[in-house]
Amino acid sequence: MDETHGKIKExxxxxxxxxxxxxxxxxxxxxFVNSLLAMQLVAFVEKEFGVAVGDEDLDLxxxxxxxxxxxxxxxxxxxxx
Amino acid sequence: MNLELSPGQRAARAEFRAFVxxxxxxxxxxxxxxxxxxxxxxxxxxERGYLGSNVxxxxxxxxxxxxxxxxxxxxxxxxxxxxxxxxxxxDMVAHAIQRWGSPAQKQRYLPAMARGExxxxxxxxEPEAGSDAKSVQTAAVLSGEGAGDAWVLDGRKKWxxxxxxxxxFLVLAQADGKPTAFLVERETPGLDVRPLHGITGTRAxxxxxxxxxxxxxxxxxxxxxxxxxxxxVISAALEHGRYSVAWGxxxxxxxxxxxxxxxxxxxxxxxxxxxxxxxxxxxxxxxxVEVRAARLxxxxxxxxxxxxxxxxxxxxxxxxxxxxxxATRAANDAVQIHGANGCSEDYPVGRYLRDSRVMEIIxxxxxxxxxxxxxxxxxxx
Numbered sequence: 343m344d345e346t347h348g349k350i351k352e353x354x355x356x357x358x359x360x361x362x363x364x365x366x367x368x369x370x371x372x373x374f375v376n377s378l379l380a381m382q383l384v385a386f387v388e389k390e391f392g393v394a395v396g397d398e399d400l401d402l403x404x405x406x407x408x409x410x411x412x413x414x415x416x417x418x419x420x421x422x423x
Numbered sequence: 424m425n426l427e428l429s430p431g432q433r434a435a436r437a438e439f440r441a442f443v444x445x446x447x448x449x450x451x452x453x454x455x456x457x458x459x460x461x462x463x464x465x466x467x468x469x470e471r472g473y474l475g476s477n478v479x480x481x482x483x484x485x486x487x488x489x490x491x492x493x494x495x496x497x498x499x500x501x502x503x504x505x506x507x508x509x510x511x512x513x514d515m516v517a518h519a520i521q522r523w524g525s526p527a528q529k530q531r532y533l534p535a536m537a538r539g540e541x542x543x544x545x546x547x548x549e550p551e552a553g554s555d556a557k558s559v560q561t562a563a564v565l566s567g568e569g570a571g572d573a574w575v576l577d578g579r580k581k582w583x584x585x586x587x588x589x590x591x592f593l594v595l596a597q598a599d600g601k602p603t604a605f606l607v608e609r610e611t612p613g614l615d616v617r618p619l620h621g622i623t624g625t626r627a628x629x630x631x632x633x634x635x636x637x638x639x640x641x642x643x644x645x646x647x648x649x650x651x652x653x654x655x656v657i658s659a660a661l662e663h664g665r666y667s668v669a670w671g672x673x674x675x676x677x678x679x680x681x682x683x684x685x686x687x688x689x690x691x692x693x694x695x696x697x698x699x700x701x702x703x704x705x706x707x708x709x710x711x712v713e714v715r716a717a718r719l720x721x722x723x724x725x726x727x728x729x730x731x732x733x734x735x736x737x738x739x740x741x742x743x744x745x746x747x748x749x750a751t752r753a754a755n756d757a758v759q760i761h762g763a764n765g766c767s768e769d770y771p772v773g774r775y776l777r778d779s780r781v782m783e784i785i786x787x788x789x790x791x792x793x794x795x796x797x798x799x800x801x802x803x804x
Contacts, residue, residue, distance in 0.1 A: 377658065378736065378737075378795070378798055378799060378802060379802060380655065381654075381655065381658055381659070381662070381736055382733040382734075382736060384655070385731060385733040385735070386733045388731060389731040397523045397525055397646070397647050397648060400523070400655060
């Protein structure tokens with residue numbers, strides 16, 4: 343797990359303290375995401391990683407897992423594999 | 424968190440305060456009676472850059488920091504809650520476009536909104552849909568050749584603040600059952616604006632009903648993506664609106680305090696100014712303390728917004744909840760301190776009380792805040 347994954351996991355772990363969230367685990371399927379967290383997640387990604395999330399990124403699949411969020415950050419930074 | 428205003432913020436507040444004292448406060452009661460905001464006043468707001476001042480410099484706006492922006496809102500709200508609500512709704516739409524708009528949408532609308540040439544309004548509420556935004560019945564259907572060339576909107580919106588004047592509506596509709604946001608220009612055929620009259624508070628805010636009958640909206644005017652209309656687009660707009668209403672409520676509370684202090688010092692009963700009576704002082708004390716507390720909550724929310732902190736959303740709700748309920752308490756006591764005079768049109772406190780009721784309903788009612796604020800705390804447990 344790289345630094346980006348670690349920061350995302352740390353942020354999300356605030357919202358479900360008794361669950362060890364895995365990188366490819368669907369946070370929507372787990373029921374952890376409500377409308378409040380949806381916007382907070384966008385704000386977190388922008389502040390933590392210095393990227394701008396735009397309308398083209400409004401796809402639940404971009405926020406579904408730690409891996410997906412990390413991929414979004416990499417794409418926005420132009421460092422996607 | 425820095426509790427001190429910067430020299431620039433203090434200078435800006437002095438400018439706002441002088442403008443409101445000269446151009447808004449002396450006329451607000453008349454505008455309230457006439458149920459209209461004069462075009463000349465809106466021209467002044469434009470010239471001073473007070474409309475769309477949350478738009479970044481990149482798009483031609485003033486790019487005010489959120490503290491200076493809040494101070495502007497407080498001072499305008501101190502003079503007239505209707506005029507404050509013009510800034511609120513216009514800036515909400517600008518904020519949503521800035522937050523989720525495509526580059527083409529930003530280019531088309533933001534510079535014009537920052538100049539105040541186009542006024543924005545939020546067409547969200549309907550006769551049967553208020554707090555439950557996802558239940559709006561206005562429908563959007565993709566129509567045209569192949570994959571479709573336009574969205575066709577049918578439905579009806581109500582309580583659209585400054586709908587009478589707006590040139591651009593941010594509209595929430597159901598697109599195949601998914602809440603979806605659209606930017607709809609006023610001159611689009613099939614769109615009909617009808618003034619609403621007889622409003623209790625913010626009476627000069629020129630409310631309207633908006634009727635959509637086969638309104639063809641270009642596909643490029645979809646804001647965000649289908650299904651994200653409430654969760655992201657309208658949420659962003661409402662969050663900005665809550666921030667604005669919170670500061671406006673501080674201004675309203677301060678206006679209640681200003682009026683009450685002046686009246687209590689001058690009005691004599693039982694041989695002394697009524698300010699010397701302990702039960703009057705009790706009401707003044709509550710106002711003094713609660714206005715300051717509300718202002719501090721707004722400053723905290725603004726500081727978090729400027730920092731891009733994910734916790735800002737919750738703090739804005741806290742600020743809006745406290746400030747708007749404070750305004751009602753302050754206005755209620757202000758009328759009480761004024762006695763019979765408070766129930767007449769000779770004093771502004773009756774207007775303050777009517778306006779305060781609106782503050783507790785718009786941009787998330789008091790009850791919605793009471794339901795939601797604990798979720799921000801509980802979601803981390």
